[in-house]
Each structure stands twice: as structure tokens, then as C-alpha cells.
Amino acid sequence: MMTNKYLALPPGISEANFDLAIAEFTAILGADRVLISEDLLKPYTKIMIAEPTEKHDPSAALIATEVAEVQKILKVCNKYRVPIWTISTGRNFGYGSAAPASRGQVILDLHRMNRIINVDPVMGTALLEPGVTYQQLTDYLKDNKIPLWLSCPAPSAIAGPVGNTLDRGVGYTPYGEHFMMQCGMEVVMANGEILRTGMGAIENTTAWQVFKWGYGPYLDGLFTQSNYGVVTKLGTWLMPAPPAYKPFCIRYENETDIHDIVETLRPLRMANIIPNAMVFASAIWEAAALFPRTKYYTGKGATPDSVLRDMIKAEKLGAWNVYAALYGTKEQIAVNWDIITNVVKASGKGLIITEEEAGDTQPFKYRAALMRGDMTLQEFGLYRWRGGGGSMWFAPVAQARGAETLKQMELAKSILNEHGLDYVAEFIVGMRDLHHIVDVLFDREDPVETAAAYACFDKLLSEFAKRGYAVYRVNTAFMDKTAALYGSTKQDIERSIKHALDPNGILAPGKSGIYL
Numbered sequence: 001m002m003t004n005k006y007l008a009l010p011p012g013i014s015e016a017n018f019d020l021a022i023a024e025f026t027a028i029l030g031a032d033r034v035l036i037s038e039d040l041l042k043p044y045t046k047i048m049i050a051e052p053t054e055k056h057d058p059s060a061a062l063i064a065t066e067v068a069e070v071q072k073i074l075k076v077c078n079k080y081r082v083p084i085w086t087i088s089t090g091r092n093f094g095y096g097s098a099a100p101a102s103r104g105q106v107i108l109d110l111h112r113m114n115r116i117i118n119v120d121p122v123m124g125t126a127l128l129e130p131g132v133t134y135q136q137l138t139d140y141l142k143d144n145k146i147p148l149w150l151s152c153p154a155p156s157a158i159a160g161p162v163g164n165t166l167d168r169g170v171g172y173t174p175y176g177e178h179f180m181m182q183c184g185m186e187v188v189m190a191n192g193e194i195l196r197t198g199m200g201a202i203e204n205t206t207a208w209q210v211f212k213w214g215y216g217p218y219l220d221g222l223f224t225q226s227n228y229g230v231v232t233k234l235g236t237w238l239m240p241a242p243p244a245y246k247p248f249c250i251r252y253e254n255e256t257d258i259h260d261i262v263e264t265l266r267p268l269r270m271a272n273i274i275p276n277a278m279v280f281a282s283a284i285w286e287a288a289a290l291f292p293r294t295k296y297y298t299g300k301g302a303t304p305d306s307v308l309r310d311m312i313k314a315e316k317l318g319a320w321n322v323y324a325a326l327y328g329t330k331e332q333i334a335v336n337w338d339i340i341t342n343v344v345k346a347s348g349k350g351l352i353i354t355e356e357e358a359g360d361t362q363p364f365k366y367r368a369a370l371m372r373g374d375m376t377l378q379e380f381g382l383y384r385w386r387g388g389g390g391s392m393w394f395a396p397v398a399q400a401r402g403a404e405t406l407k408q409m410e411l412a413k414s415i416l417n418e419h420g421l422d423y424v425a426e427f428i429v430g431m432r433d434l435h436h437i438v439d440v441l442f443d444r445e446d447p448v449e450t451a452a453a454y455a456c457f458d459k460l461l462s463e464f465a466k467r468g469y470a471v472y473r474v475n476t477a478f479m480d481k482t483a484a485l486y487g488s489t490k491q492d493i494e495r496s497i498k499h500a501l502d503p504n505g506i507l508a509p510g511k512s513g514i515y516l
């Protein structure tokens with residue numbers, strides 16, 4: 001419900017009671033850090049998913065700058081049963097952006113809690129507050145001449161390691177699986193208590209950022225993709241800058257080559273000969289970095305295959321484009337480069353392109369930047385492809401097996417095309433899995449296309465589940481459905497944990513489909 005004063009109200013809370021909560025928040029933070037006007041809430045209401053904006057309007061936003069403020073805020077939330085949706089840098093584009101899972105939640109915005117508490121140049125570790133951006137950390141390393149590299153997601157500069165890691169996001173260096181590289185957290189629990197995970201629970205700890213597991217049950221996972229606490233510090237490992245770096249591309253002609261790509265490159269990845277989270281990008285993903293689809297197609301619906309084939313030929317793109325890199329001494333790289341080029345030649349497919357051959361051209365340039373953790377926003381070109389600002393990431397996990405990727409590609413493409421949408425995808429290679437990242441792009445200003453995108457996403461989830469596939473992360477419109485697909489036992493356990501840790505259900509109701 002919108003009132004004269006508020007854009008929305010938390011569910012079940014009267015305006016008079018919300019007034020009281022707001023007065024208490026204001027006493028903690030001061031009026032300038034309690035945002036309630038529609039104008040000031042705009043940054044939190046801009047979503048890209050295929051649901052009406054109103055479904056995700058917050059009732060207010062609170063800007064905290066200290067752990068003690070977070071503790072006090074949670075106390076007020078418990079008192080009035082106000083639900084609170086925590087963001088760090090709030091750039092979760094295509095997964096819900098900064099907006100809450102449901103209407104009326106108060107945003108707890110931690111972007112101004114942005115101290116780099118510690119970077120240890122010898123151990124290659126960092127302890128960060130939630131608001132630290134990748135740009136800020138990059139600048140810090142450069143200013144202090146610390147030879148460590150970041151691993152960042154494509155929106156790099158404007159997003160941050162804490163939020164990205166807590167949503168179990170990925171980057172493109174050898175440290176690309178970010179949660180794997182996370183080490184130690186500080187968490188404010190719903191009752192205001194402060195938990196330090198891992199070795200952080202030991203007074204005067206000396207090993208908080210170097211040993212992940214601590215003692216007893218490993219708790220850090222509980223605070224990722226969840227609503228069990230507010231993370232106020234997070235430790236992460238940074239990669240020693242290698243003496244040499246060699247990014248490269250391998251271009252493949254046909255869509256069905258995805259089978260052979262996986263079979264050829266998986267052994268190299270598993271043996272760490274290719275050490276990074278390499279990417280297989282589809283033709284449209286490549287094209288979108290360069291031009292909108294109107295250059296080749298102005299019709300409605302999905303871009304026809306014949307048009308795509310012409311585009312691939314004319315623009316000298318691959319139907320699949322592998323981006324990977326080598327890191328180490330020149331000698332190490334030379335040995336691994338020989339192995340890779342020989343394996344690719346022996347496979348009889350794939351055109352290898354080096355940095356020297358690519359020169360200053362895109363998309364090679366931004367991929368080379370991403371694989372060394374440099375800042376680039378080039379990938380936002382994806383939104384030029386179709387226009388209209390609609391995007392939802394459909395991100396199923398696949399075994400790193402050729403037959404599996406081919407099956408997933410064909411299934412995703414047919415469902416997207418059936419709904420008039422394009423298959424715009426990349427596979428990001430983990431140790432044994434592939435994150436199959438499909439950007440469901442649509443014109444959010446067109447209600448018919450938005451409805452088609454919603455139906456398409458719904459069908460993608462269901463049809464993939466029928467074949468034993470599921471997503472690793474999902475946008476706020478589909479969290480409940482995804483949780484249900486993972487089964488009732490898991491949901492029951494998650495609900496029991498929620499009852500134990502957050503008995504009033506104030507923390508981010510609905511995150512990952514978890515409620516009281």
C-alpha cells in the first residue's frame with residue numbers, strides 16, 4: 001500500500017507503527033540517513049526483472065556506517081517486526097538489483113560502510129567492509145604498490161567483493177570462484193550479537209584470513225544466499241600478481257561445437273594447465289559488445305538463425321568464443337601454451353587468437369581485462385542488443401561434459417526462441433562444472449514482451465528441472481519456485497534454522513525462498 005508519506009508499508013504494519021519505527025531509526029542514524037521520499041528511494045526501485053516495479057518497492061532505506069548502528073537497527077526491527085533487506089553495494093543487476101524480494105521491506109544499505117580494514121601484501125589477504133567497491137580496492141592496491149590481483153565480476157568497478165561473494169558470484173581469474181576464496185566473516189545476528197566465523201572467534205586471532213574452516217561446523221556458508229545475518233566484514237584472498245600473463249581466444253564456427261570445446265578443454269582445466277575461470281561466449285554475447293541487433297534484424301521475436309549465421313560471417317565472430325589465460329613465469333606459460341595449442345590443433349577445430357593478433361579490438365580487450373581483474377564496464381553492451389532494460393540471468397549448472405552442455409544449449413535456445421527471445425549465453429568453467437549463464441534479455445517497456453520473458457523464465461526453470469538441472473542463483477521473482485525445486489527437506493531445514501536464528505523473521509524474508 002502506498003500512503004501519503006511512504007512509497008510502501010511493510011506487510012502487516014500500520015502506518016502509525018511504521019512512524020514509530022522510523023522515528024527510532026532516525027534517532028539512531030539522523031534524518032539524512034533514513035530515506036523515505038519516493039525521490040530518494042529511486043536508486044532502490046530500478047529493477048530489470050519481468051515483474052512490476054511496485055512488487056519490489058521498499059518502504060524506506062537506512063544508510064548505516066557502523067556495526068553498532070546495524071545492531072541498534074535490528075533491535076528496532078525486532079520490536080516492530082519490520083523486515084529488512086541488506087545490500088552491500090546493491091548492484092545485483094539481473095538478480096533483483098538493490099530492490100527487496102517483496103514489497104515494503106526496509107533496505108539496509110551498507111555502501112557507506114566501506115573501509116578496507118586490512119590488506120596483507122605477504123599473505124595476499126584482505127578484510128573488507130560491505131561497501132568497498134572493486135574500483136576502490138584496485139585503487140588501494142595501486143596507490144600502495146601492492147602486487148596483488150583482484151577477481152571481479154563483469155560490473156567490476158561499481159560492484160563490490162562482499163555483496164558479490166555473499167551471492168556466490170563469479171569472476172574470471174584463477175580466483176574466479178569467489179566464495180572458494182573467501183576466508184572469515186563478521187556477522188551481526190538478528191538478536192544483535194556479533195559472530196566472527198572461522199578463526200575469527202579466537203580472541204586476538206592471528207589466522208582469521210588464512211584458514212577458512214576454524215573448528216567445529218563450518219558456518220560461513222550459512223550467510224551466503226541467505227537471510228540468517230547481516231555480514232559486516234568479509235575476508236578474501238587476493239592473487240599474487242604473476243610475472244607474466246597471456247590471455248587468448250579460441251573461436252569456433254558452429255553452435256554444436258560446444259560439445260567438442262568442453263571435451264577438448266576440460267582436461268586442461270582439471271589439470272590446471274588452464275588455471276582460470278575461462279568463458280565460452282555465444283555469438284550474440286560477443287556481438288552485443290559491439291552493436292545492437294537492429295544492425296542485422298529489425299523484426300519482432302527471436303533473431304532467425306539465418307540472420308545469426310550472416311552476422312557471424314560478416315563480423316568474423318565465433319558461434320562460440322573461448323576466453324582463457326595463462327599466468328606465471330614466461331617459461332611456465334611457454335610450456336603450457338605449447339600443450340594447449342597442440343591439444344586444440346589435434347582436435348581439428350578452433351582458431352586460436354593471441355593478444356598480439358587481437359590488438360586493441362573488442363571484445364578481446366575487455367575479456368583480457370576481466371581475466372586479470374581489471375575494471376571494465378564493457379559488458380553492459382548486452383543491454384544495447386535488444387534495448388528496453390529487461391534482464392534476468394538464467395544460470396543453471398552443468399557438468400563439464402560435452403553432451404550435457406549441448407543438451408542444455410539446445411533446450412535453453414528452443415524455449416527462448418519459442419517465447420520470441422534470443423539465446424545470449426556464456427559458460428563459465430569451474431573446476432568440474434560449468435555455470436551456464438543465459439541473459440534473458442527483453443524490452444521491459446513492452447508489456448507483452450515482459451510477460452513473455454516471465455513465462456519463458458518459468459518454463460526454463462521447470463523444463464531444466466525435469467532433466468535434473470537447476471540454477472545456482474536466481475532473481476527475486478523466482479526465488480520461491482527455485483527453492484521448491486530443490487525440495488521440501490532442504491526447505492524445512494532452512495526454515496528451522498531461520499526460526500532458531502531470526503525468530504521474528506526480520507531479515508530479508510523471501511531471500512532464496514527462505515521464510516520463517
Ligand SMILES: Cc1cc2nc3c(=O)[nH]c(=O)nc-3n(C[C@H](O)[C@H](O)[C@H](O)COP(=O)(O)OP(=O)(O)OC[C@H]3O[C@@H](n4cnc5c(N)ncnc54)[C@H](O)[C@@H]3O)c2cc1C
Pocket residue numbers: 086087088089090091092093094095097098110130152153154155158159160161162163164165166167168169170171229230231232379380382511
Ligand atoms: C552486464 C552484467 C554482467 C554481470 N556479470 C557478472 C559476473 O561476471 N559475475 C557475477 O557474479 N555477477 C555478474 N553480474 C550480476 C551482478 O551485477 C554482480 O554479481 C554484482 O557483483 C552483485 O552486486 P553487488 O556486488 O553490488 O552485491 P549486492 O547487490 O550488494 O549484494 C548481493 C546480494 O547479497 C546479499 N547481501 C549483500 N550484502 C549483504 C550483507 N552485508 N549481509 C547479508 N547479505 C548481503 C543480498 O541478498 C543482496 O541482494 C552481472 C550483471 C550485469 C548487468
